[in-house]
Amino acid sequence: MSNHRHVYCQYTLALFEALFILAATRPAQAQVGLGLAPMRVELRMAAGQQYSGSLKLSSESGEKARVRAEILDFNIDDKTTPQFERDLPQEAAYSCKKWLSLNPMEIELEKRGALMVRYTLRLPADLPEGSYNCAAGFSTLPAAEQAAGMGMRMAVRIVAAFYVTIGSPPVRGKLKEIKLEPLPAGKESEPGGWQAVVILENSGLMFYRPTGKLEVLDAEGKAVETSDFPSLAVLRQRDQRFLFPLKTRLEAGHYKLRARVDIGTGEIQEGTLDVSVDATPEAPEVQPGPVPQHPQQ
Amino acid sequence: MKKRLLLTALGLLLAASLAHAQLGATTGTTTVSVAVAAEAALSAITGTSTLTSSGTNFSTYTGTTSLTYFIRTTPTSGSGSIVLKVTTDFAPTGGPSVASPPTGTDALTYNCTVSSPGTACTGPLTAKTTATTSVATFGADAHSAFAGNSASVSWSLTNDPVYKVGTYTATVTFTISAA
Numbered sequence: 001m002s003n004h005r006h007v008y009c010q011y012t013l014a015l016f017e018a019l020f021i022l023a024a025t026r027p028a029q030a031q032v033g034l035g036l037a038p039m040r041v042e043l044r045m046a047a048g049q050q051y052s053g054s055l056k057l058s059s060e061s062g063e064k065a066r067v068r069a070e071i072l073d074f075n076i077d078d079k080t081t082p083q084f085e086r087d088l089p090q091e092a093a094y095s096c097k098k099w100l101s102l103n104p105m106e107i108e109l110e111k112r113g114a115l116m117v118r119y120t121l122r123l124p125a126d127l128p129e130g131s132y133n134c135a136a137g138f139s140t141l142p143a144a145e146q147a148a149g150m151g152m153r154m155a156v157r158i159v160a161a162f163y164v165t166i167g168s169p170p171v172r173g174k175l176k177e178i179k180l181e182p183l184p185a186g187k188e189s190e191p192g193g194w195q196a197v198v199i200l201e202n203s204g205l206m207f208y209r210p211t212g213k214l215e216v217l218d219a220e221g222k223a224v225e226t227s228d229f230p231s232l233a234v235l236r237q238r239d240q241r242f243l244f245p246l247k248t249r250l251e252a253g254h255y256k257l258r259a260r261v262d263i264g265t266g267e268i269q270e271g272t273l274d275v276s277v278d279a280t281p282e283a284p285e286v287q288p289g290p291v292p293q294h295p296q297q
Numbered sequence: 298m299k300k301r302l303l304l305t306a307l308g309l310l311l312a313a314s315l316a317h318a319q320l321g322a323t324t325g326t327t328t329v330s331v332a333v334a335a336e337a338a339l340s341a342i343t344g345t346s347t348l349t350s351s352g353t354n355f356s357t358y359t360g361t362t363s364l365t366y367f368i369r370t371t372p373t374s375g376s377g378s379i380v381l382k383v384t385t386d387f388a389p390t391g392g393p394s395v396a397s398p399p400t401g402t403d404a405l406t407y408n409c410t411v412s413s414p415g416t417a418c419t420g421p422l423t424a425k426t427t428a429t430t431s432v433a434t435f436g437a438d439a440h441s442a443f444a445g446n447s448a449s450v451s452w453s454l455t456n457d458p459v460y461k462v463g464t465y466t467a468t469v470t471f472t473i474s475a476a
Contacts, residue, residue: 079431
């Protein structure tokens with residue numbers, strides 16, 4: 001019986017075929033590049049099962065490239081930046097890292113060459129229901145050239161994310177909080193810049209990807225700015241911040257931040273936050289909130 | 298003569314065959330399908346970025362890493378990001394350091410420029426050795442130009458007088474993912 005038959009429901013999201021090319025500014029410098037497909041693999045499996053598949057790793061380098069594979073934990077941090085590390089202790093209970101293997105681990109790709117990297121997931125028999133995630137990373141060695149004076153050498157890592165779901169855990173979570181935070185001062189964010197922060201809770205065993213919008217409403221209830229929720233995974237059993245830097249410079253007046261989001265249950269959860277901007281103070285006055293509303297079908 | 302006969306016979310056979318095919322032909326349509334997959338590509342056009350200081354004394358070291366990206370994400374659940382991390386701090390010792398700068402205010406910072414449909418990081422951000430920091434994000438249903446879209450990372454490094462004279466190099470790893 002093939003491994004394929006062991007997997008009663010599997011699907012691979014070929015969301016991306018990514019090519020990641022690192023080239024030199026000057027023509028004399030070596031160009032280094034990598035490609036990988038698929039970039040995300042989602043598998044529905046049962047405890048004790050095994051599944052094998054392959055990732056197509058390719059080179060866009062101008063010469064032979066050495067690539068090192070590694071198996072990684074990952075999470076999404078409070079700035080919505082994915083963090084891929086060899087070991088994230090806080091993810092140990094939800095990581096599929098220890099069941100994932102790759103072959104080969106050390107790779108030499110010819111110029112513009114490609115290679116199928118085989119991955120295998122061997123799940124323990126006593127694995128409890130839930131979603132688990134881990135990643136396969138492929139890194140080039142940094143460019144051999146030495147920068148003149150002060151400088152930096154660039155390397156490339158391309159990552160395939162794995163999501164393994166055991167059983168059929170329901171999505172559980174809620175829109176927990178809406179906040180307004182100042183943007184860090186800098187070139188792109190002039191003083192007075194703000195970002196809305198929506199915190200989604202995942203109290204269940206299954207990751208989810210929310211869909212919905214955040215709106216900035218003026219005193220008349222008219223939307224002056226609308227942003228979609230990014231399709232980020234909210235991993236199991238945690239709170240995830242979603243950041244919405246506001247493009248609108250809030251003039252004096254009353255505003256309302258309204259988030260309407262579906263976490264995958266089919267229900268729209270809504271929350272609002274009242275914001276009052278005075279003519280002189282730099283910081284908007286935020287009314288107590290959020291004001292969670294009843295889910296809408 | 299014999300060769301000519303042979304060629305003529307062959308020609309007749311071919312003609313008969315073609316005629317037969319035409320007699321049996323019907324007008325129809327053929328379905329051609331193509332699976333258009335979501336894809337992404339990124340070119341970071343600087344294998345080695347030199348940071349230079351010009352102008353006034355101890356003016357900040359600056360440099361640029363240029364990028365070109367290609368992307369096509371799925372309409373609903375597509376997402377992606379490019380992040381960076383200083384995976385090897387400046388070496389040798391005595392110069393700048395991302396993890397342990399000789400002066401607390403020393404820092405390697407960067408700003409991002411990313412043309413649509415990518416979204417640039419909100420800079421300046423401070424590069425770290427302990428965590429990745431954002432360069433660009435891509436949402437669902439994003440489509441780059443056929444020739445790619447441009448992006449760049451503009452570096453700034455404090456030019457601290459306490460740095461010993463020398464050549465210092467760090468390694469920055471760019472990671473692209475679709476988690």
